[in-house]
Amino acid sequence: MKNNRDPGRLARKVVSTAIKHVFLILMALISIYPVLYVVALAFSSGESLSTPNFLLGIIPLPTSFTIDHFASILKLQVVTGSNFPVWVRNSALITATTVVGSVALTLPAGYAFSRRSFRGQQVSMFSFLLPTMFPGVITIIPQFLLFASLGLVNTYWAVIIPFIVGSLSLSIFIMKSAFDSIPKEIDEAAMIDGAGELRIFWRMLVPLTLPSIATVGLWSFMGSWLDWALSHVMLSNNSLWTLPLALYDFLEPNYTYYGSFSALSLVMAVPVFVVFMIFQKYLVSGLTAGSVKG
Amino acid sequence: MASRSGPGGVLHRIRGSAWLFILPALIGLFFLVLYPFAFNIFVSFTNMNTYHIRPCAAIFTSAAGCYSVQSDLFKNYLSVFTDPAFLQIALNTIIWTFANVIPHVTIGLVLAFVLNSKVRGKSIYRMFMIVPWAMPSFITLLIWKEMFNYQYGVINALLAHIGVGAINWLNGGCSSAMLAMIIANVWLGYPFMMIIFSGALQSIPSELYEAASIDGAVGLRQMWHISIPMIRPTIVIGFFLGCIWTFNNFNAAYLITAGGPYAVANGSVFGCSTIFITEAYNLAFPGGGGLANYAVGAAYAFIAFLMLLVPGILWNRSTGLTRRAS
Numbered sequence: 203m204k205n206n207r208d209p210g211r212l213a214r215k216v217v218s219t220a221i222k223h224v225f226l227i228l229m230a231l232i233s234i235y236p237v238l239y240v241v242a243l244a245f246s247s248g249e250s251l252s253t254p255n256f257l258l259g260i261i262p263l264p265t266s267f268t269i270d271h272f273a274s275i276l277k278l279q280v281v282t283g284s285n286f287p288v289w290v291r292n293s294a295l296i297t298a299t300t301v302v303g304s305v306a307l308t309l310p311a312g313y314a315f316s317r318r319s320f321r322g323q324q325v326s327m328f329s330f331l332l333p334t335m336f337p338g339v340i341t342i343i344p345q346f347l348l349f350a351s352l353g354l355v356n357t358y359w360a361v362i363i364p365f366i367v368g369s370l371s372l373s374i375f376i377m378k379s380a381f382d383s384i385p386k387e388i389d390e391a392a393m394i395d396g397a398g399e400l401r402i403f404w405r406m407l408v409p410l411t412l413p414s415i416a417t418v419g420l421w422s423f424m425g426s427w428l429d430w431a432l433s434h435v436m437l438s439n440n441s442l443w444t445l446p447l448a449l450y451d452f453l454e455p456n457y458t459y460y461g462s463f464s465a466l467s468l469v470m471a472v473p474v475f476v477v478f479m480i481f482q483k484y485l486v487s488g489l490t491a492g493s494v495k496g
Numbered sequence: 497m498a499s500r501s502g503p504g505g506v507l508h509r510i511r512g513s514a515w516l517f518i519l520p521a522l523i524g525l526f527f528l529v530l531y532p533f534a535f536n537i538f539v540s541f542t543n544m545n546t547y548h549i550r551p552c553a554a555i556f557t558s559a560a561g562c563y564s565v566q567s568d569l570f571k572n573y574l575s576v577f578t579d580p581a582f583l584q585i586a587l588n589t590i591i592w593t594f595a596n597v598i599p600h601v602t603i604g605l606v607l608a609f610v611l612n613s614k615v616r617g618k619s620i621y622r623m624f625m626i627v628p629w630a631m632p633s634f635i636t637l638l639i640w641k642e643m644f645n646y647q648y649g650v651i652n653a654l655l656a657h658i659g660v661g662a663i664n665w666l667n668g669g670c671s672s673a674m675l676a677m678i679i680a681n682v683w684l685g686y687p688f689m690m691i692i693f694s695g696a697l698q699s700i701p702s703e704l705y706e707a708a709s710i711d712g713a714v715g716l717r718q719m720w721h722i723s724i725p726m727i728r729p730t731i732v733i734g735f736f737l738g739c740i741w742t743f744n745n746f747n748a749a750y751l752i753t754a755g756g757p758y759a760v761a762n763g764s765v766f767g768c769s770t771i772f773i774t775e776a777y778n779l780a781f782p783g784g785g786g787l788a789n790y791a792v793g794a795a796y797a798f799i800a801f802l803m804l805l806v807p808g809i810l811w812n813r814s815t816g817l818t819r820r821a822s
Contacts, residue, residue: 229603230621236640237636326518343539367528374521428635
């Protein structure tokens, strides 16, 4: 590059690189700041919120280091009969059922939308997109009234069924685009060899869509593991509380457990974060398939 | 409409059972989305609340303790539109949507461009940048609520460093509560935009840039004349999707402020940071034994839906998601 010999140009290049790095470092710091803060709080002693110490005047550090909060969330009872093992059990049951259910529903639907062409296809595909455009509350109110009239409020089903259905609108399009990306020649060759449709679907196509199945599973996992709005309405019974309901309650103004809140948020968030980072590539491509490109 | 001829080749042979594959999902969709949606519209014309909870024998005749369609059909909608708080809530909703989506798209775009240029350590930077998206938002929003704490929150502590007095973010004035909510949600939203814009930038064929350099266009001019026009469709989709998601983001609008603090204007109490969806939720599920006004809540929810229809349709058009694979 002969241009680099020009001193004015070189100087401008150095300045623009420096500006880029300053900007990126600043944005990186902003991006992780709440995490740094909650880590500092989780390892600070005492339950009350206190101003952390700062490193370099910006980065929060624990006031006096302790790991007590991680031990105490195990036995903390915000309300009688409702504690950490109960919340974990409820959350795990609800989430596992939701994940299995949404994969079971989206696999065949994604297949049919990709491989078949039938009367009413456009309309039914559009109806699966509709929930994306619905404000969540437009369904929460009538869903609550529906489950109340069926006597299902304060049961696991009151959240599991809406979670499964709620994940469909994105998941079906993720699965459709996964099946779209498998050449139709594979089906045709197998069909000429005499394989039935269900066999082709189950034995040949489904294994090829495993990354997308993981994405769908992960998507519904994230939707149900950390839901608060619907659970808050449907699961008022303390013994049915899930982790997010308990976590929210830690911040009730009457009795604040900031230390335990911070420790529990890390315990809840870190697994999700790790899984997300591992499957990042699939999540990104799945999500863009389901929302950005057709 | 779908054409009647199936995809080419032997796949012609199978037909008819397509609905069996979709039926389970469709039944779920019907009972939990479409039926509740219709029921929501119905409820918005009734007098359903804590005291009128079961349906009357005849839907147009009211009796004690049951709900029926209002004799004055649009009573709930009228009470919504004539409530002085309505204008404030509508204004809040519009501010909330644009004050979030414009920074989302702008920051996302700038980050995508910077990370797409020649700069050292971009994969590490990128990993940091997606933390707001990778961390569960339910939890990070509650952390933001702590950060905005008046007495001990880290934001006021940082402001004190630069000589700015403590701001009562969540329980002070109206604008500070809105601002707190917007800051937290802007933080939540830019990584997604950055990711979709980076993806779009990387898919631009490098020949275009090479041809432009030969013609003498470099740097910002390349960005302006090649990159931006090439990724414009993605920017448009990102913008509409951002509008829909922000408008619908109940957690972001509720967990930090729960719609408050409350103020009085023209003799009517309104939530400073209340938007349509939080108003609907608060009306139907007031908590603390308050009167649950399902009917007016449902009316608010339906108005929110109508407002969303515009970006929703534009989004659907710009993606072509429902078009069949050719």
